[in-house]
Amino acid sequence: xxxxxxxxxxxxxxxxxxxxxxxxxxxxxxxxxxxxxxxxxxxxxxxxxxxxxxxxxxxxxxxxxxxxxxxxxxxxxxxxxxxxxxxxxxxxxxxxxxxxxxxxxxxxxxxxxxxxxxxxxxxxxxxxxxxxxxxxxxxxxxxxxxxxxxxxxxxxxxxxxxxxxxxxxxxxxxxxxxxxxxxxxxxxxxxxxxxxxxxxxxxxxxxxxxxxxxxxxxxxxxxxxxxxxxxxxxxxxxxxxxxxxxxxxxxxxxxxxxxxxxxxxxxxxxxxxxxxxxxxxxxxxxxx
Amino acid sequence: xxxxxxxxxxxxxxxxxxxxxxxxxxxxxxxxxxxxxxxxxxxxxxxxxxxxxxxxxxxxxxxxxxxxxxxxxxxxxxxxxxxxxxxxxxxxxxxxxxxxxxxxxxxxxxxxxxxxxxxxxxxxxxxxxxxxxxxxxxxxxxxxxxxxxxxxxxxxxxxxxxxxxxxxxxxxxxxxxxxxxxxxxxxxxxxxxxxxxxxxxxxxxxxxxxxxxxxxxxxxxxxxxxxxxxxxxxxxxxxxxxxxxxxxxxxxxxxxxxxxxxxxxxxxxxxxxxxxxxxxxxxxxxxxxxxxxxxxxxxxxxxxxxxxxxxxxxxxxxxxxxxxxxxxxxxxxxxxxxxxxxxxxxxxxxxxxxxxxxxxxxxxxxxxxxxxxxxxxxxxxxxxxxxxxxxxxxxxxxxxxxxxxxxxxxxxxxxxxxxxxxxxxxxxxxxxxxxxxxxxxxxxxxxxxxxxxxxxxxxxxxxxxxxxxxxxxxxxxxxxxxxxxxxxxxxxxxxxxxxxxxxxxxxxx
Numbered sequence: 001x002x003x004x005x006x007x008x009x010x011x012x013x014x015x016x017x018x019x020x021x022x023x024x025x026x027x028x029x030x031x032x033x034x035x036x037x038x039x040x041x042x043x044x045x046x047x048x049x050x051x052x053x054x055x056x057x058x059x060x061x062x063x064x065x066x067x068x069x070x071x072x073x074x075x076x077x078x079x080x081x082x083x084x085x086x087x088x089x090x091x092x093x094x095x096x097x098x099x100x101x102x103x104x105x106x107x108x109x110x111x112x113x114x115x116x117x118x119x120x121x122x123x124x125x126x127x128x129x130x131x132x133x134x135x136x137x138x139x140x141x142x143x144x145x146x147x148x149x150x151x152x153x154x155x156x157x158x159x160x161x162x163x164x165x166x167x168x169x170x171x172x173x174x175x176x177x178x179x180x181x182x183x184x185x186x187x188x189x190x191x192x193x194x195x196x197x198x199x200x201x202x203x204x205x206x207x208x209x210x211x212x213x214x215x216x217x218x219x220x221x222x223x224x225x226x227x228x229x230x231x232x233x234x235x236x237x238x239x240x241x242x243x244x245x246x247x248x249x250x251x252x253x254x255x256x257x258x259x260x261x262x263x264x265x266x267x268x269x270x271x272x273x274x275x276x277x278x279x280x281x282x283x284x285x286x287x288x
Numbered sequence: 289x290x291x292x293x294x295x296x297x298x299x300x301x302x303x304x305x306x307x308x309x310x311x312x313x314x315x316x317x318x319x320x321x322x323x324x325x326x327x328x329x330x331x332x333x334x335x336x337x338x339x340x341x342x343x344x345x346x347x348x349x350x351x352x353x354x355x356x357x358x359x360x361x362x363x364x365x366x367x368x369x370x371x372x373x374x375x376x377x378x379x380x381x382x383x384x385x386x387x388x389x390x391x392x393x394x395x396x397x398x399x400x401x402x403x404x405x406x407x408x409x410x411x412x413x414x415x416x417x418x419x420x421x422x423x424x425x426x427x428x429x430x431x432x433x434x435x436x437x438x439x440x441x442x443x444x445x446x447x448x449x450x451x452x453x454x455x456x457x458x459x460x461x462x463x464x465x466x467x468x469x470x471x472x473x474x475x476x477x478x479x480x481x482x483x484x485x486x487x488x489x490x491x492x493x494x495x496x497x498x499x500x501x502x503x504x505x506x507x508x509x510x511x512x513x514x515x516x517x518x519x520x521x522x523x524x525x526x527x528x529x530x531x532x533x534x535x536x537x538x539x540x541x542x543x544x545x546x547x548x549x550x551x552x553x554x555x556x557x558x559x560x561x562x563x564x565x566x567x568x569x570x571x572x573x574x575x576x577x578x579x580x581x582x583x584x585x586x587x588x589x590x591x592x593x594x595x596x597x598x599x600x601x602x603x604x605x606x607x608x609x610x611x612x613x614x615x616x617x618x619x620x621x622x623x624x625x626x627x628x629x630x631x632x633x634x635x636x637x638x639x640x641x642x643x644x645x646x647x648x649x650x651x652x653x654x655x656x657x658x659x660x661x662x663x664x665x666x667x668x669x670x671x672x673x674x675x676x677x678x679x680x681x682x683x684x685x686x687x688x689x690x691x692x693x694x695x696x697x698x699x700x701x702x703x704x705x706x707x708x709x710x711x712x713x714x715x716x717x718x719x720x721x722x723x724x725x726x727x728x729x730x731x732x733x734x735x736x737x738x739x740x741x742x743x744x745x746x747x748x749x750x751x752x753x754x755x756x757x758x759x760x761x762x763x764x765x766x767x768x769x770x771x772x773x774x775x776x777x778x779x780x781x782x783x784x785x786x787x788x789x790x791x792x793x794x795x796x797x
Binding site for chain 2: 046047048050051053054073074146229233234235245247248249250251252253
């Protein structure tokens with residue numbers, strides 16, 4: 001491929017790298033909290049203590065030593081719930097990306113590689129999917145089948161594959177005529193080998209960027225669905241659900257919605273920074 | 289705490305500015321009392337809804353024959369000037385002359401006879417049949433006198449006449465029909481209804497021709513608008529933003545912060561309402577479901593720390609009633625009731641014995657405050673019962689409950705403010721649509737207790753019923769209510785223990 005060699009100004013590169021580092025740090029910290037956090041926090045996220053309700057977090061007056069982020073309207077430790085919520089958010093993000101990635105990448109590569117009728121079908125599927133409003137479908141699914149963690153993952157996974165498909169299809173079209181693909185073909189490689197061993201690794205960098213975007217989107221959507229009471233069922237402490245439950249208290253105990261809101265913001269920001277960093281990194285690598 | 293308040297105020301200001309509203313003074317200048325409530329009223333006709341909102345509206349727009357003084361609880365004349373009880377199943381009313389309905393027609397014996405014969409007829413399909421099934425018929429004995437015959441003696445009859453029997457204008461209702469009447473109702477109360485949008489809003493205006501000398505008095509505030517919103521957070525936003533002058537049943541956690549707002553005031557008053565948990569012991573939602581097993585129901589009673597809910601969540605003096613009724617009601621004998629103190633270990637053991645060592649899944653519908661429902665849900669989860677909380681609008685939940693679709697639900701019952709267990713037990717145990725126990729013994733005792741005028745006979749029958757109900761753990765009383773009110777400081781409003789806000793007595797300061 002002949003492309004103009006773009007030399008990034010050093011300044012942008014540094015900011016980009018810094019962003020990448022920050023992003024990685026944020027995601028790593030939250031992931032670590034999700035994995036081991038609940039064994040570090042001395043409270044159970046589900047145990048209510050009605051005698052100890054709505055304690056403010058440590059930076060406010062009237063806070064209690066043990067409860068670093070205070071307690072919620074039922075006296076449950078907020079830090080324990082927040083950490084447990086991180087687990088749910090990340091779980092949903094990762095599972096959704098795996099499901100939607102499998103669907104989207106398969107469709108995209110098939111369409112992009114074979115073209116013709118197959119591509120027509122893939123394009124039609126993408127167009128159909130794009131015309132379906134995600135929240136509306138989620139609403140209908142929950143109405144018909146009830147809510148649950150698995151169902152949220154399935155719904156989001158089956159709905160958020162479109163960007164994977166579009167990017168995989170476009171990039172496959174770019175690489176399918178490259179010499180190494182033709183060489184492999186002439187050497188008698190099987191079709192699965194061609195698609196998986198030759199095409200996929202060469203479009204993976206683009207897909208990694210899409211994956212971060214989709215993960216951030218899935219986490220936000222889950223929070224939105226849970227806020228509407230259509231996502232993760234209580235008492236599981238999803239961040240969206242925590243915001244919904246604290247809604248009644250937002251005027252006089254604002255931290256109840258501020259804490260999970262900020263957590264959500266930071267996690268999504270972190271994932272997006274990682275995505276941007278990945279794009280820069282992999283993009284510049286390819287240029288070398 | 290002060291820092292917290294300041295932060296709260298800052299956020300509040302931001303919200304208000306964002307909404308483009310300034311905390312306006314109450315609508316004193318427009319002489320309009322703006323009320324916001326969350327239990328939307330699908331039908332404003334008092335006999336065709338069983339929501340408290342409906343009872344409140346009916347006492348503003350309609351007059352009954354008898355008035356119960358909210359301070360003394362003594363019965364006083366209203367549309368009837370006097371009444372006699374010649375025998376246990378007859379009441380003779382003498383009616384007040386010169387009273388007008390909102391449409392200008394005169395109030396006569398025909399209106400009373402029409403109303404009572406209509407509500408005594410089971411074919412009318414009223415919302416709360418147990419309030420009226422003791423009435424047999426009414427007959428006109430003169431232009432302004434009526435004789436009412438009862439099917440069986442009812443010692444609390446006059447309370448029912450005061451609280452749940454408003455009088456229809458016969459000519460108007462016959463002309464427009466039941467549906468037309470629900471859209472443009474006419475009564476003889478201190479406020480007339482000028483516009484009704486079912487489930488959305490109701491507008492009232494002072495009835496200028498309201499009869500002089502009524503204990504309700506002529507309304508001081510000229511106009512009143514009632515608007516329905518979906519949830520407590522919206523209700524609070526409306527109050528804080530100055531778009532509502534009066535709300536009630538707000539979250540008790542917000543009493544103190546609201547009182548700190550310069551233009552608002554929050555008060556609370558103990559009421560005759562109790563929160564309850566209904567369990568489907570009668571297998572209406574499916575044969576052999578977990579709730580049909582006595583040990584499961586007892587486990588549920590043991591699993592919930594009702595004392596903590598009453599004292600820490602509801603607050604303001606809320607108590608746990610041991611019997612399924614309000615302690616002040618006649619016949620509400622807490623002594624005979626089986627007691628279930630909080631004991632999660634015992635609950636788990638009972639569940640294991642009942643064959644559910646790993647618990648089970650169940651839908652828990654609710655229209656009470658979401659955090660109260662969550663508290664119950666968490667207590668159930670703690671013993672292994674995976675309850676899924678389904679927050680519904682009151683009217684929607686009642687519809688499903690009556691259809692026999694709810695295996696477990698949280699609700700509240702205010703007994704129409706009638707100080708007699710006949711206003712609560714029969715509704716949930718007489719075999720009707722709200723009965724999830726279907727116990728023939730209890731039904732029989734309730735008939736006995738409801739058809740005698742001897743206090744001893746009644747007490748004995750009701751005590752037997754209460755004993756069986758609590759031993760069988762059919763229907764769990766959770767806590768008494770302490771009603772909360774939030775309103776503009778400019779409004780002079782007095783809450784009463786009977787949970788009937790009297791807007792016709794309210795005035796601007």
